[in-house]
Amino acid sequence: MGRSVSIIGAGVIGLTLAKDLALRGIEVTVYDSKRNVSEGAGKASGIFSVAGLERSGIPYRKGLVNTLNGAVLWAGKESLRIKSKDTKAYVVDRAILADLCKSDAESAGAKVVLGKRMDRDRLLEMAADKDNILVGADGAVSTVASVFGFPSAKEHILTYKAEYDSANIEDRHMVGLYFSNKIAYRFFGWSCPYTDDRIELGIGISSRAKITSTVAFKKFMASGMVDGIIGGARQANGFASIIPLSARARTVKGNVALVGDAAGQVKATTGGGIIFGALCAKTLANVIEKNVKSGASLEAYEKEWRKRYTMDLKMHSVLHSYYSTFSGKSLETFFRASKLLGAEGFFSKYGDMDRPSLMIKRFFLRGLTE
Numbered sequence: 001m002g003r004s005v006s007i008i009g010a011g012v013i014g015l016t017l018a019k020d021l022a023l024r025g026i027e028v029t030v031y032d033s034k035r036n037v038s039e040g041a042g043k044a045s046g047i048f049s050v051a052g053l054e055r056s057g058i059p060y061r062k063g064l065v066n067t068l069n070g071a072v073l074w075a076g077k078e079s080l081r082i083k084s085k086d087t088k089a090y091v092v093d094r095a096i097l098a099d100l101c102k103s104d105a106e107s108a109g110a111k112v113v114l115g116k117r118m119d120r121d122r123l124l125e126m127a128a129d130k131d132n133i134l135v136g137a138d139g140a141v142s143t144v145a146s147v148f149g150f151p152s153a154k155e156h157i158l159t160y161k162a163e164y165d166s167a168n169i170e171d172r173h174m175v176g177l178y179f180s181n182k183i184a185y186r187f188f189g190w191s192c193p194y195t196d197d198r199i200e201l202g203i204g205i206s207s208r209a210k211i212t213s214t215v216a217f218k219k220f221m222a223s224g225m226v227d228g229i230i231g232g233a234r235q236a237n238g239f240a241s242i243i244p245l246s247a248r249a250r251t252v253k254g255n256v257a258l259v260g261d262a263a264g265q266v267k268a269t270t271g272g273g274i275i276f277g278a279l280c281a282k283t284l285a286n287v288i289e290k291n292v293k294s295g296a297s298l299e300a301y302e303k304e305w306r307k308r309y310t311m312d313l314k315m316h317s318v319l320h321s322y323y324s325t326f327s328g329k330s331l332e333t334f335f336r337a338s339k340l341l342g343a344e345g346f347f348s349k350y351g352d353m354d355r356p357s358l359m360i361k362r363f364f365l366r367g368l369t370e
């Protein structure tokens with residue numbers, strides 16, 4: 001049929017989709033308003049499960065900065081230490097990752113056009129061409145979604161993160177998660193080491209909170225939770241950003257589809273969107289190939305990605321709703337009880353950052369303590 005694909009957004013997900021389509025011999029062009037794909041890459045963190053990265057096919061190896069074995073979860077003075085003897089996750093430099101994704105997409109034959117913001121008129125023009133498939137991979141605040149009237153995500157997480165040099169890092173292979181509905185309303189604060197003395201600290205708060213993420217970050221830094229890390233450390237940068245907390249109720253309309261953060265394919269527990277976004281991009285590439293080769297409907301994308309990934313994404317939502325409603329004291333009690341029941345051992349052995357369904361299956365098969 002000679003159809004072509006226009007992808008709006010040269011983020012990791014748009015570029016991953018472009019590479020996949022180009023490898024299938026489909027004509028694809030990616031547009032982004034940025035002049036450089038790594039611009040603003042520091043707004044987000046780069047913590048990805050080892051298994052998820054392998055499944056996603058994202059070219060991350062040259063961007064690796066650290067390996068992670070586990071996490072310490074804090075609620076007030078109570079903590080849960082979940083530590084595996086194996087590497088569970090990688091910390092990847094997001095600027096390098098963006099460049100790697102771009103060069104992979106271009107080597108596969110995709111065209112990447114930078115410095116071009118796509119406005120309403122241009123998007124309507126693109127979608128009016130029935131020989132063109134238009135994909136919105138344009139992030140949480142998707143112009144494609146709003147121009148074509150896709151339903152919005154119900155809640156977002158507002159974030160602020162900063163990197164610190166000369167920090168005191170006890171174990172560079174462990175992240176810290178700090179829960180407190182007073183400081184990080186319906187989400188959490190975090191610390192993620194890059195090296196022995198460089199660390200990222202960040203916070204997320206629900207868009208329902210009445211404050212900005214910058215104010216929340218100041219409160220987090222003054223809360224005493226991370227005093228041990230930042231005593232004497234220097235702040236190197238700081239970025240505010242946004243994460244969608246749930247998938248949009250619809251992600252395909254005619255010849256327009258959404259993927260990645262634009263579709264809300266994000267884990268509600270952590271805000272991680274790269275692994276599921278990349279997996280959904282693969283599903284979209286399969287559907288587009290069938291559309292281009294035999295005229296099959298794009299609607300199959302909606303059914304396919306939901307069939308494969310809704311169970312885990314919903315479970316992340318349920319877990320998020322669960323922890324986000326606890327008051328400080330109840331969460332401390334919950335942590336204390338979980339520890340007594342052997343949760344640290346269970347999660348250290350069976351914890352899965354991406355697929356809670358596997359963890360829950362094991363829980364029902366074996367119980368918390370074996």
Ligand SMILES: Cc1cc2nc3c(=O)[nH]c(=O)nc-3n(C[C@H](O)[C@H](O)[C@H](O)COP(=O)(O)OP(=O)(O)OC[C@H]3O[C@@H](n4cnc5c(N)ncnc54)[C@H](O)[C@@H]3O)c2cc1C
Binds near residue numbers: 045161
């Ligand atoms: C603080 C923070 C920490 C995070 N940590 C992690 C993590 O550790 N692990 C993880 O998996 N995920 C993490 N995420 C989420 C992850 O960053 C996103 O899920 C991911 O970047 C989404 O990729 P994307 O390609 O869909 O969208 P984006 O990366 O947002 O890319 C969208 C692109 O579209 C372009 N664009 C937008 N509108 C237009 C337009 N009209 N015309 C042209 N171009 C346009 C933008 O310039 C941008 O380049 C984090 C997010 C934040 C904010």
